Amino acid sequence: MKELCPLVAYSFAYVRRQLRSKEEVNANGALMRQLAAQLDFERRSGRRILEKAADWSTCRTTPFASREKFRHAVEVARSAGADLLLADIRELMGRTRRDRIIKCVDVLNALDVEVWDASSRRTWQSMTQDERRSLITDAVRMNKSRSEPVKAGIRLSRTEKAALPNSNYKHGNRANRHNANQRAHRYQDFVLKEMAKLPAGKKLSPSVLATALNAAGVSSARGGRWTHNTAKDLIARIGTLPENPTSASGARRKLRDP
Secondary structure, eight states: OOOOOOEEEEEEEEOSSOOOSHHHHHTOHHHHHHHHHHHHHHHHHTOOEEEEEEEEESOTTSOGGGOHHHHHHHHHHHHHTOEEEESOHHHHHHTSOHHHHHHHHHHHHHOSSOEEETTTTEEGGGSOHHHHHHHHHHHHHHHHHHHHHHHHHHHHHHHHHHHHHHHHHHHHHHHHHHHHHHHHHHHHHHHHHHHHTSOTTOOOOHHHHHHHHHHTTOOOTTSSOOOHHHHHHHHHHHTTSOOOTTSOHHHHHHHHOO
């Protein structure tokens, strides 16, 4: 009795990140479903799978038919006088970008080995032009039904993300201004006293103020030591405070002057 032609099984899936171990490959649902269909075909057909090639990619623009591992599977099948076994051609094309589906069709049409579809138990070569067109149409529909909800979700996500930070940004700015004004009011007298110690016409430098604040044990806004820049910000903030008759308004005007 003549032995039936053996098979080389190829499976492919798009993944979010590279699979690094056999355990990760075995945990991938898409690859395992394809393998199960291929093993079922092997059992029902009485044929033998010589090699199982599981392949994956993180790049959505790369169709399965352009993969190096696919070409290797074809070469192994050709060298062994075997047929190539795919779990579901429609499913594979349905997960391929629409502008790459025709590329897959062209590759399958050009192959010199038989390509079996386990789901239909037919070979690609045995399908009529109408059957192939129908399969391609179904694959395009499948791709569209998957991609449109994803695109809608991305658009919604972008809209929400665009709105939320803007709102948070405004609230954050108001809170920061309020806190800065509170600190300025709290340390205003201290700064004005330091200014009063200076000779007439001399301006209080941020470095001198920072040294005085640290020596007095006053913590900065973040709870640490005062620096030239944080003291400079404090001086600028005090210079923006509204004047009142009980404070040294002239000194504050001096703070605001360039």
